[in-house]
Amino acid sequence: MLGLLYKDQMTIWSSYRKNFLLVVVLYTAMAYTLDMPFMLFALVFMGGLYIASTLSFDEMSHWDAYARTLPVSAGQLVGVKYLLALGWMGGSFVLAEFLLTACDLFKGQLQENLLYNLAGCLVALGLVLIYYALTLPLSYKLGAARARSGVIVAIGISVGLVAFASYTTQPGSTSVSSAAAAMNETSSLFFFSGGLIAVGLVLFAISWMVSTAIYKKKEY
Amino acid sequence: MPDKAAAVLNGIKKQYKDFTLGPVDLTIPAGTIVGLVGENGAGKTTTLKILTGVNPPDSGRAELLGGSPRDAAVRARVGVVFEDAYFYEGMSAARIGRSMAGIFGSRWDAKAYAGYLNRFGLDANKKVKEYSRGMRMKLSLATALAHAPEMLVLDEPTAGLDPVVRGEILDLFLDFIQDENHTILMSSHITSDLEQVADSIAYLHHGTLLFHEDKDTLMQEYGLLRCGEADLRRLPEGMAVHTRQSAFGCETLVKGRTEVLRLLPGAVCDPASIDDIMRFYSGRDGQ
Known part of the structure; x- marks a missing residue:
C-alpha cells in the first residue's frame, strides 16, 4: 500500500511540480492584485485534478496489467487514489486558506474576510469532493478523458435543472429557504459548506466502493 | 521433465469478440524453462495474463505455485515482465525500487535490486523514458528478480533487443534456473533464443495448444x-x-x-x- 502511494505521489511530483508552483504563484497573484480570492479556491480543485491525471498515466503505461501481477489487492490499488486525492485536496485546502489569510493580512482586510474565505474554501472542498466522487468511478469505467467530458456534461445538466427549478419555484416557499432566512448569512454559509463536505465525504466513500467493484471486473 | 508442477492450466477458456483461447491444458514443470511460441494473436499474452492473475478465465482452472493466481501471497512469489506494461516512464529506477519495496515489504531485497542495476549498467537516477528499449527490459527484469521469486513469467523479454543484450538476458535466465526450484515461462517470437535456453516448447496456434514437448525430442x-x-x-x-x-x-x-x-x-x-x-x-x- 505504501509503495503504491509512493508511486502515485512521485508520478505527480515528477510530472506536475513546476505546474503546481506556477499555479500557486499565479493564483495568489490574481487573488492579491485583482481581488479575486476565488482563484485560490480553485487550488483545491487542482489538488484533485493531479490524482485524476495519475489514472491517465496508468493507462498510458498499461500499469494496471502489471499491477495485477503484484501482491496487492484491487481495493488497495483503487484505495490509494482516493487516499491520495483526500491528501491533496486537504493539503490544497490548507494552502489556499493560508495564502488567502496572508493576502488579507497584507491588505489589512483580515477581519472582514476571514470567515468568508474559510467558508469559500470549505464550499470549494465540498464541491470538489463531489466532483471527484463522480469522476473517479467514471474514469475507471470509461477512461480518464471520457470521464471528464461525461462529468462536465452531467454538471451542465444538473446546473440547468437547478436553474429551471429555481425559476419555476416561488422564492421563500420551501422549508429550507425559510430556515435559511432565519439564520444570518455567515451561519448559513457554514451550515451549507458543512453539509456539502459531509455529503462529499459520504459520496467519496461510496465512490471508492463503486470504483473498486468496477476495477475488479475490468480486464486488461 | 521434473514431476513437480510450478504452474498448471486446466481446461482454460477465454472468449473475446474476435478471438477464442482454448481450452488450454498446460503444465509448467518446476525447475525448467518453458518457451511459449505462436504467431501474433495466437493467445500467448492472454494465456500469460490468465496465469498471472491479470484476467480471469471464462472457464477452467489456473494454478500457480500450488495456489491461485488471484491470491496476493502467491503472486508475491512470482516475477512478471510484460512487454509493454510497467511503471510510468517519468519514474526513475531508484523511485521504482522504493515503490516496489513498499509493495513487496520484507521480500524486497534492495541490495539485490541495486546489484542488478549495477550488473546491467543502469543509472538508478535516470528516468525510464531516458532508457533505451534494452535498458527498459533490463530494468523490468531487475524489478522482477529483486524479491527472489520462485518463478518468472515473461512476455517477449528479448523482443527488439540486439544480440549482445539478448545474450546477457539469456545468461541471466540460465543463472536463475540453476536453482532447481526456479522456473521460467517465457513467450517469444525469437525462437532461436528458446532453442538456446528452453527445456520444452509449448506451441499455441489460433488459441489452441498444438503441443507442449521437450525441446530436444x-x-x-x-x-x-x-x-x-x-x-x-x-x-x-x-x-x-x-x-x-x-x-x-x-x-x-x-x-x-x-x-x-x-x-x-x-x-x-x-x-x-x-x-x-x-x-x-x-x-x-x-x-
Missing part, C-alpha cells in the same frame, strides 16, 4: 523432408504435416523423422527448427 521428432511427390505418397497417413511446393520440388514438415528416413532412405530429411514447425503448421491452417 521436438527437434528430433520433426524434420524437413525434401523429395518428390511420389516418395511423399509412400509415407503413412498423418506423418506429413504440411507440404510446400516450389520450383525446386516440394518441402514437407514431417513428424517422426527417424521413421521417415527408414521409409525413404534416399531422401533428405533435416531436423526442423521451431521456426520451421511454426511456418508449416501456419501454412497448413492457412490453406
Whole structure:
C-alpha cells in the first residue's frame, strides 16, 4: 500500500511540480492584485485534478496489467487514489486558506474576510469532493478523458435543472429557504459548506466502493 | 521433465469478440524453462495474463505455485515482465525500487535490486523514458528478480533487443534456473533464443495448444523432408504435416523423422527448427 502511494505521489511530483508552483504563484497573484480570492479556491480543485491525471498515466503505461501481477489487492490499488486525492485536496485546502489569510493580512482586510474565505474554501472542498466522487468511478469505467467530458456534461445538466427549478419555484416557499432566512448569512454559509463536505465525504466513500467493484471486473 | 508442477492450466477458456483461447491444458514443470511460441494473436499474452492473475478465465482452472493466481501471497512469489506494461516512464529506477519495496515489504531485497542495476549498467537516477528499449527490459527484469521469486513469467523479454543484450538476458535466465526450484515461462517470437535456453516448447496456434514437448525430442521428432511427390505418397497417413511446393520440388514438415528416413532412405530429411514447425503448421491452417 505504501509503495503504491509512493508511486502515485512521485508520478505527480515528477510530472506536475513546476505546474503546481506556477499555479500557486499565479493564483495568489490574481487573488492579491485583482481581488479575486476565488482563484485560490480553485487550488483545491487542482489538488484533485493531479490524482485524476495519475489514472491517465496508468493507462498510458498499461500499469494496471502489471499491477495485477503484484501482491496487492484491487481495493488497495483503487484505495490509494482516493487516499491520495483526500491528501491533496486537504493539503490544497490548507494552502489556499493560508495564502488567502496572508493576502488579507497584507491588505489589512483580515477581519472582514476571514470567515468568508474559510467558508469559500470549505464550499470549494465540498464541491470538489463531489466532483471527484463522480469522476473517479467514471474514469475507471470509461477512461480518464471520457470521464471528464461525461462529468462536465452531467454538471451542465444538473446546473440547468437547478436553474429551471429555481425559476419555476416561488422564492421563500420551501422549508429550507425559510430556515435559511432565519439564520444570518455567515451561519448559513457554514451550515451549507458543512453539509456539502459531509455529503462529499459520504459520496467519496461510496465512490471508492463503486470504483473498486468496477476495477475488479475490468480486464486488461 | 521434473514431476513437480510450478504452474498448471486446466481446461482454460477465454472468449473475446474476435478471438477464442482454448481450452488450454498446460503444465509448467518446476525447475525448467518453458518457451511459449505462436504467431501474433495466437493467445500467448492472454494465456500469460490468465496465469498471472491479470484476467480471469471464462472457464477452467489456473494454478500457480500450488495456489491461485488471484491470491496476493502467491503472486508475491512470482516475477512478471510484460512487454509493454510497467511503471510510468517519468519514474526513475531508484523511485521504482522504493515503490516496489513498499509493495513487496520484507521480500524486497534492495541490495539485490541495486546489484542488478549495477550488473546491467543502469543509472538508478535516470528516468525510464531516458532508457533505451534494452535498458527498459533490463530494468523490468531487475524489478522482477529483486524479491527472489520462485518463478518468472515473461512476455517477449528479448523482443527488439540486439544480440549482445539478448545474450546477457539469456545468461541471466540460465543463472536463475540453476536453482532447481526456479522456473521460467517465457513467450517469444525469437525462437532461436528458446532453442538456446528452453527445456520444452509449448506451441499455441489460433488459441489452441498444438503441443507442449521437450525441446530436444521436438527437434528430433520433426524434420524437413525434401523429395518428390511420389516418395511423399509412400509415407503413412498423418506423418506429413504440411507440404510446400516450389520450383525446386516440394518441402514437407514431417513428424517422426527417424521413421521417415527408414521409409525413404534416399531422401533428405533435416531436423526442423521451431521456426520451421511454426511456418508449416501456419501454412497448413492457412490453406
